[in-house]
Amino acid sequence: MKINYVSRFTSHFLTLSLLAVLLAACQPAAVTADPNIVMTAAIQTAFAEINMPTATSVPSETPVPTATILRTPPALPTTYQTSLLKAADIPRTYISDTCQYLQNKWNPNNSVPGTIVMVIMYHGVNKGEASGDDITSTAHKKTMNDLYEMGFQAITMQQMADFMYNNAKIPPRSVLLIVDDRHFAEYFNDHFRPYYEKWGWPVINAYIGIDERADLWAENAALSAEGWVDYQSHGYIHNIPITSSSSDEFITSEMNGAITSLQKYMNKTPIGYIWPGGGFTARAVEIGTELGYKLGFTVNPRGPVMYNWIPQADTFNDSNPNAIPETPANNPLMTIPRYWSPDADGYIDTVRVLGEEAKLYAEQNKATELEYYDIVCAPTYGPIPSLP
DSSP states (O other): OOOOHHHHHHHHHHHHHHHHHHHHHHSOTTOOOOHHHHHHHHHHHHHHHHHSOOOOOOOOOOOOOOOOOOOOOOOOOOOOOOTTSOTTOEEEOOOOOHHHHHHHHHOTTSOOTTOEEEEEEESOEESSOOOTTOEEHHHHHHHHHHHHHTTOEEOOHHHHHHHHHHOOOOOSEEEEEEEESOOOHHHHHHHTHHHHHHHOOOEEEEEOOOOOOHHHHHHHHHHHHHTSEEEEEOOSSOSSOOOTTOOHHHHHHHHHHHHHHHHHHTSOOOOEEEOGGGOOOHHHHHHHHHHTOOEEEOSOOOOOBBTTBEEEOSSOOTTSTTSOOSGGGOOGGGSBOOEEHHHHGGGHHHHHHHHHHHHHHHHHTHHHHHHHIIIIIHHHHOSOOOOO
């Protein structure tokens, strides 16, 4: 923009001239100002103002934003595998929410990685010779003592469910003792009460729901009230296994009938279903979960289980030809394997080693999983909880 120096000069000149006249008028008459001096001063003042530099405003500095560094989440490790299982018995995961799984896994208030559960099926404990799927009382005592010496502790069905769903804290080496079918109190008093009294070990009874013997129900109801025999469902009429030809009506009557009976006599609602004869289908699994069952147990001896880790098979195979494949049912939690009591003792150390291997594998991948959680999960799920 051009400045009109002439206009500004004229304006200042006239102003100064007027001031000079007024000042002169106010002075005593004896003193007369030299007009030339006044004019010169006015001109010098005007030029000084014209040449005075105009202050230029300096814009404030705008802070430059710091560039956000995008972190790339690392690839998560594969599911722990082991050569201690048969080749066809492949561990399957069941937690679909990766962030929730990692939070539960590394929460220090939960079970430590490598925590393992050995599920054992008891069909019968005989004081004399063993027959069929039964075990002798002597062999049973050895199994129990070996479990204890190896650091195992027995848990209830509720503890099992809390662990399998949320990785809730249980002993790092746990055993779930499941006695199939109905028995009188003497059976439990002889074979399982001693371990409850010595070590506080509970036992699960897969109870048949049909109502036909009042004395049998009364004795078992008394044991249930004591708290150490944990009654769960083993079907209603029980002796007809569920197959692909079973109707929805039969499946529902079998699974819901057991619930009704236990609610009536034991004043409890079961959360575990022990498939009678080991028979199950995908449809039965759906109906069972709709009825409120949290866990289901087969007769397939595929191995132990861990949080988000259950051995399953895709098809019938030569390594376990009678075991119904579990993966078609699409719910590992409702098709959990069990060791048979006559063979269980021979697998105790294998289960222990498997748990140790899984723990080591988890520790090797801990930094990677925590970094992934911090990048992908923490903004939504918050940080991994700390100890209280």
